[in-house]
Amino acid sequence: MENKRDFHYPHTFILLGASGDLAKKKIYPTIWYLYRDNLLPESTKFVGYARTKQTLEEVREKCKKYMKVRSGEEEKFEAFWDANSYVSGSYDKRVDFEFLNEHITRFEKGPVANRIFYLAVPPTVFEEVTVNIRNACHAIKGYTRVIIEKPFGRDDVSSNKLSNHLTGLFKEDQIYRIDHYLGKEMVQNLMTIRFANQIFNPSWNRENIASVLISFKEPFGTEGRGGYFDDFGIVRDVMQNHLLQILSLVAMEKPVTLNPNDIRDEKVKVLRHIPPIKLSDILVGQYVGNPNGQGDEKLGYLDDPTVPKDSVTPTYALAVVNINNTRWQGVPFILRCGKALNERKAEVRIQYKDVPGDIFGQTKRNELVIRVQPGEALYLKLMCKSPGMKFDLTETELDLTYSLRYRETDVPDAYERLILDVFTGTQMHFVRNDELKEAWRIFTPVLKELEEQHIKPVPYVYGSRGPADADAKLAENDFKYSGSYKWQKPTLA
Numbered sequence: 001m002e003n004k005r006d007f008h009y010p011h012t013f014i015l016l017g018a019s020g021d022l023a024k025k026k027i028y029p030t031i032w033y034l035y036r037d038n039l040l041p042e043s044t045k046f047v048g049y050a051r052t053k054q055t056l057e058e059v060r061e062k063c064k065k066y067m068k069v070r071s072g073e074e075e076k077f078e079a080f081w082d083a084n085s086y087v088s089g090s091y092d093k094r095v096d097f098e099f100l101n102e103h104i105t106r107f108e109k110g111p112v113a114n115r116i117f118y119l120a121v122p123p124t125v126f127e128e129v130t131v132n133i134r135n136a137c138h139a140i141k142g143y144t145r146v147i148i149e150k151p152f153g154r155d156d157v158s159s160n161k162l163s164n165h166l167t168g169l170f171k172e173d174q175i176y177r178i179d180h181y182l183g184k185e186m187v188q189n190l191m192t193i194r195f196a197n198q199i200f201n202p203s204w205n206r207e208n209i210a211s212v213l214i215s216f217k218e219p220f221g222t223e224g225r226g227g228y229f230d231d232f233g234i235v236r237d238v239m240q241n242h243l244l245q246i247l248s249l250v251a252m253e254k255p256v257t258l259n260p261n262d263i264r265d266e267k268v269k270v271l272r273h274i275p276p277i278k279l280s281d282i283l284v285g286q287y288v289g290n291p292n293g294q295g296d297e298k299l300g301y302l303d304d305p306t307v308p309k310d311s312v313t314p315t316y317a318l319a320v321v322n323i324n325n326t327r328w329q330g331v332p333f334i335l336r337c338g339k340a341l342n343e344r345k346a347e348v349r350i351q352y353k354d355v356p357g358d359i360f361g362q363t364k365r366n367e368l369v370i371r372v373q374p375g376e377a378l379y380l381k382l383m384c385k386s387p388g389m390k391f392d393l394t395e396t397e398l399d400l401t402y403s404l405r406y407r408e409t410d411v412p413d414a415y416e417r418l419i420l421d422v423f424t425g426t427q428m429h430f431v432r433n434d435e436l437k438e439a440w441r442i443f444t445p446v447l448k449e450l451e452e453q454h455i456k457p458v459p460y461v462y463g464s465r466g467p468a469d470a471d472a473k474l475a476e477n478d479f480k481y482s483g484s485y486k487w488q489k490p491t492l493a
């Protein structure tokens with residue numbers, strides 16, 4: 001791991017695919033915020049690289065609307081762009097990468113100089129780019145780290161092939177596989193909630209917990225990205241990575257230490273207890289247009305011109321995952337994700353069992369909700385005596401809403417944390433090769449069955465809560481919804 005004291009050496013951050021969507025919407029803004037907040041080594045230079053022939057001014061112009069510059073920050077913003085340069089070249093020609101290498105070398109005065117490559121490139125050019133980095137751009141007087149974005153393959157075979165390819169070029173401690181959900185505040189909080197609170201730890205098991213629901217909902221469809229999406233579908237896009245990562249943090253045993261490898265050892269261990277998902281344990285859906293909706297809501301997935309008319313790619317999926325170990329045997333972990341739904345939401349719901357011997361005759365289950373987004377919150381739904389002269393029960397909550405409790409603190413964006421982690425050399429929040437292998441072992445068979453049998457997803461209307469059958473599947477898996485809980489939003493004092 002790099003020491004803080006090494007931060008005065010030259011660092012170059014090379015963004016491959018600098019002309020693309022991810023670069024302009026996410027990566028350039030992120031490196032600007034890190035630079036603005038003085039979080040990066042002082043002498044860091046940024047190099048954009050892509051096939052498009054363009055000037056740095058043009059790159060800057062394209063990123064403009066995605067980068068926030070507050071009043072008083074204008075000078076710093078100019079300094080940021082002064083530290084940037086852009087090189088155009090192909091992805092497959094070594095000579096172009098040799099030119100890139102010469103370009104980077106100019107910034108590398110002194111005995112040590114480090115390089116970080118961010119691969120914001122399509123999977124089709126991934127192999128040649130990594131070979132060219134290894135052969136022509138590897139640092140000779142410092143570290144070389146590569147950040148890679150999903151998709152990490154599309155099944156076990158292609159993912160293994162990619163892993164073997166990378167293993168032939170880089171050591172595991174040079175590879176940073178991004179799952180940006182691991183950079184989200186409440187996902188990072190899962191370990192603290194579990195292991196720094198004696199109140200939760202003893203009840204975190206099959207004796208007390210009935211079911212766990214991990215949800216991701218988005219209120220928009222594929223928005224013209226259907227061409228990419230159709231090849232992957234929601235299971236590969238969200239469930240196999242983001243939701244499974246959350247599951248492993250919710251279900252794993254306590255790691256021996258906070259060392260990244262100890263944590264990832266535990267994540268792998270719990271994944272190894274999960275058998276591959278069966279076809280009977282998954283429900284898939286695809287959105288159709290809402291005739292009463294506005295604008296895009298009128299359009300179904302198949303109306304996207306980049307999607308084949310007979311596509312059976314799921315835009316919604318609910319899967320029941322079993323963990324066959326002492327802690328969790330028999331507790332359904334329900335993963336649920338979908339596009340074009342009624343709201344934006346990502347959350348974990350830990351639903352406790354019914355109170356045995358209910359003397360009140362009306363108790364509802366406790367539920368611990370960890371809301372990842374929007375608006376980070378942790379709330380525990382519980383029963384209380386109705387205040388006043390009555391002796392009946394009321395459903396209420398212990399509520400930790402971040403925007404109220406931590407008014408002065410800005411929650412950083414996931415990419416900011418993760419890119420900074422790469423500079424400091426901490427791999428705790430990155431996906432290790434063996435985690436990835438387990439994830440594909442769990443999902444590949446069912447994905448194959450869905451695709452080989454051409455299973456038609458259940459239609460659901462754009463803007464709805466998803467296929468009607470999904471709630472029945474939740475109920476079958478010991479997730480109880482009473483509909484009686486009412487939240488009273490606190491008002492600001």
Ligand SMILES: NC(=O)C1=CN([C@@H]2O[C@H](COP(=O)(O)OP(=O)(O)OC[C@H]3O[C@@H](n4cnc5c(N)ncnc54)[C@H](OP(=O)(O)O)[C@@H]3O)[C@@H](O)[C@H]2O)C=CC1
Nearest residue numbers: 215369377378379397399400401465471474481483485487
């Ligand atoms: N700190 C905070 O900000 C807090 C906010 N709240 C808010 O209060 C509101 C209610 O709280 P919530 O925890 O959602 O509790 P509820 O018991 O009201 O709802 C739980 C969830 O059940 C799902 N649901 C709705 N209908 C059904 C159904 N027929 N079968 C199965 N599931 C169903 C909904 O999610 P889905 O559509 O995803 O299935 C819903 O969000 C929410 O908006 C919540 O954000 C509550 C407490 C604290």
Ligand SMILES: O=C1O[C@H](COP(=O)(O)O)[C@@H](O)[C@H](O)[C@H]1O
Nearest residue numbers: 180181218237238242346373414
């Ligand atoms: O990885 C992905 O995540 C986004 C959702 O990310 P969020 O941080 O906005 O929740 C999703 O839209 C996209 O399809 C998927 O590839």
